[in-house]
Amino acid sequence: MQTKWVICPKETIDKEAICQAGEIIRSGGLVAFPTETVYGLGGDALSPDSSRKIYAAKGRPSDNPLIVHICRVEDMKKIAVDIPRQAYVLAEHFWPGPLTMILKKAEIVPKETTGGLDTVAVRLPDHEVAQAFIEQAGGFVAAPSANVSGRPSPTLAKYVYEDMNGKIEMLLDGGQVGIGVESTIIDLTEDIPVILRPGHVTQEMLQQVLGEVCLDPTMLDVTNTEAPKAPGMKYRHYAPQGELTIVTGDPAAVSDKIKQLLLEDSKNGRKTGVIVSRQDEHLYDADSVKVTGDREDMAAVARSLFRILREFDEEQIECMYVQAFPQDGIGQAVMNRMLKAAGHKIIEAKE
Numbered sequence: 584m585q586t587k588w589v590i591c592p593k594e595t596i597d598k599e600a601i602c603q604a605g606e607i608i609r610s611g612g613l614v615a616f617p618t619e620t621v622y623g624l625g626g627d628a629l630s631p632d633s634s635r636k637i638y639a640a641k642g643r644p645s646d647n648p649l650i651v652h653i654c655r656v657e658d659m660k661k662i663a664v665d666i667p668r669q670a671y672v673l674a675e676h677f678w679p680g681p682l683t684m685i686l687k688k689a690e691i692v693p694k695e696t697t698g699g700l701d702t703v704a705v706r707l708p709d710h711e712v713a714q715a716f717i718e719q720a721g722g723f724v725a726a727p728s729a730n731v732s733g734r735p736s737p738t739l740a741k742y743v744y745e746d747m748n749g750k751i752e753m754l755l756d757g758g759q760v761g762i763g764v765e766s767t768i769i770d771l772t773e774d775i776p777v778i779l780r781p782g783h784v785t786q787e788m789l790q791q792v793l794g795e796v797c798l799d800p801t802m803l804d805v806t807n808t809e810a811p812k813a814p815g816m817k818y819r820h821y822a823p824q825g826e827l828t829i830v831t832g833d834p835a836a837v838s839d840k841i842k843q844l845l846l847e848d849s850k851n852g853r854k855t856g857v858i859v860s861r862q863d864e865h866l867y868d869a870d871s872v873k874v875t876g877d878r879e880d881m882a883a884v885a886r887s888l889f890r891i892l893r894e895f896d897e898e899q900i901e902c903m904y905v906q907a908f909p910q911d912g913i914g915q916a917v918m919n920r921m922l923k924a925a926g927h928k929i930i931e932a933k934e
């Protein structure tokens with residue numbers, strides 16, 4: 584199969600391309616498309632066959648459910664039942680946007696889409712191309728991130744093409760995505776809503792609207808070995824081909840430790856990389872130094888993280904280091920993804 588790569592910026596939507604993309608989905612094919620978080624790999628959410636094709640294209644375990652993307656709030660009622668009032672409150676505040684809600688599924692949603700669960704994940708993305716495409720596709724597009732399972736989620740079309748060329752019919756290229764980490768997932772089927780995956784919509788933002796909101800205990804604790812409730816969160820994820828290590832502690836001790844590790848690696852003939860803020864760029868001598876932006880600008884870190892991990896792969900970097908980020912606001916999502924990318928390898932620098 585030849586994958587058709589079509590440039591489709593949100594400022595000047597190519598209506599013909601969107602119609603074609605919608606037609607592909609309605610006839611059972613797959614289309615990758617931009618959202619505000621990362622690129623999605625879309626198929627018809629109401630077709631068991633299309634969902635099977637998504638799992639096959641990604642090489643994703645079929646117990647890892649897909650998020651159903653909609654383009655109108657009221658469409659939530661067609662795929663979910665017993666919807667709590669909180670879902671409408673959240674939709675009012677955060678949709679369209681980077682928030683996924685877990686609800687009880689309606690009969691119409693096949694188990695293939697939900698990885699065998701009785702619940703369904705629903706999101707209304709804040710991206711003109713995504714919305715126009717979902718509408719043309721029939722309103723319900725199942726879409727995980729458009730990467731091969733385990734690799735960093737794609738934030739640029741070229742990375743989708745790298746992973747999906749020949750496996751999907753079409754790629755809608757909307758340029759670089761805005762947020763860069765996947766949506767926040769909140770489970771509304773429990774008495775107290777639970778965050779299953781942190782994202783751009785933070786716990787504080789959700790608490791302001793809903794009151795009490797808890798975090799899945801397995802989410803950030805490195806030592807916790809319980810199975811997380813979002814099945815996908817248990818897999819090694821977002822991982823570069825080399826070895827990423829997170830270093831925590833006092834900033835001076837962290838930079839000393841990273842310098843020492845870089846020196847050892849290069850003595851051993853290994854290619855090294857570091858991820859740093861603009862302020863720390865001058866500190867390190869590595870084969871590849873990747874700058875995320877200003878130290879305080881966590882949104883820039885979120886936006887660049889997956890791209891940097893892919894660039895390290897392109898440069899065949901073997902050992903990578905990064906200082907731990909503060910876990911407030913979007914920092915929580917960034918650290919969650921980094922811990923997974925590092926296979927939970929985190930060391931403390933002592934003074």
Ligand code: AMP
Pocket residue numbers: 647648649650685697700702703704726727728765766768779780812813814815816
């Ligand atoms: P991705 O689409 O690649 O961003 O991954 C979707 C994430 O949503 C995975 O971590 C899934 O396990 C999670 N997810 C999707 N549906 C459900 C559900 N019904 N219950 C819990 N987690 C879900």
Ligand code: MG
Pocket residue numbers: 727728736
């Ligand atoms: Mg993913």
